[in-house]
Amino acid sequence: MQLRFALRFAAVAAALFCIYAYPYPEHGRAERWFGSYLHAYARLGGAVISVFDRTATVTGNVIAGRFSLSIVKTCDAMEANLLFIAAVVAFPGRWTRRLVAAAAGVAALVVLNVTRICSLYFVGVHAPSAFELLHIEIWPLLLVVAAAIDFGLCAWWMARPSRARLLDGAPVSGA
Numbered sequence: 001m002q003l004r005f006a007l008r009f010a011a012v013a014a015a016l017f018c019i020y021a022y023p024y025p026e027h028g029r030a031e032r033w034f035g036s037y038l039h040a041y042a043r044l045g046g047a048v049i050s051v052f053d054r055t056a057t058v059t060g061n062v063i064a065g066r067f068s069l070s071i072v073k074t075c076d077a078m079e080a081n082l083l084f085i086a087a088v089v090a091f092p093g094r095w096t097r098r099l100v101a102a103a104a105g106v107a108a109l110v111v112l113n114v115t116r117i118c119s120l121y122f123v124g125v126h127a128p129s130a131f132e133l134l135h136i137e138i139w140p141l142l143l144v145v146a147a148a149i150d151f152g153l154c155a156w157w158m159a160r161p162s163r164a165r166l167l168d169g170a171p172v173s174g175a
Contacts, residue, residue, distance in 0.1 A: 001092070008090035016082040034073060035061070042071045044110075045117035056121070067124035069117065075135075077113035080143040081106055087151040093158040101154035105147075112146050 024030035038061040046058035049065065056065035063069045088102045116139045124131050 012089045013086035038071045044114045080147040084147040097158045105150045
């Protein structure tokens with residue numbers, strides 16, 4: 001059972017990372033989608049930052065103000081999201097639960113990544129010497145740890161018997 005999970009996880013993660021890292025044509029549909037996705041992250045981060053710093057503006061994938069951040073591929077926390085999604089998809093259980101877990105877990109990781117973007121902006125403003133350490137070393141590690149914790153919580157929830165089955169008196173199995 002654990003080997004099956006590990007193999008499924010590796011296969012799904014490899015497929016997702018290949019899709020993400022594929023060298024798409026520069027002006028193709030996929031690159032336009034990624035551009036929109038990065039712009040959405042910049043808008044989310046910029047909206048939160050502008051509550052505390054009225055000088056912050058967003059143009060495309062760039063947040064500018066007292067410090068500038070460019071939200072680019074590989075700085076979008078997609079790796080943590082893909083690892084999380086691969087683990088949820090590989091986990092045994094009903095697809096409805098997996099879909100709910102994936103949606104809730106990715107939403108939590110998006111909130112954490114917007115928090116990361118905002119914190120990096122303010123670190124850039126107030127402690128620029130700490131920016132590289134936080135951006136390159138600390139936050140990526142925290143995002144992967146958060147994805148693992150997120151998966152642990154989702155796996156616990158997915159493995160629990162549903163209330164409907166308990167109320168019906170139906171036998172509870174691990175599937």
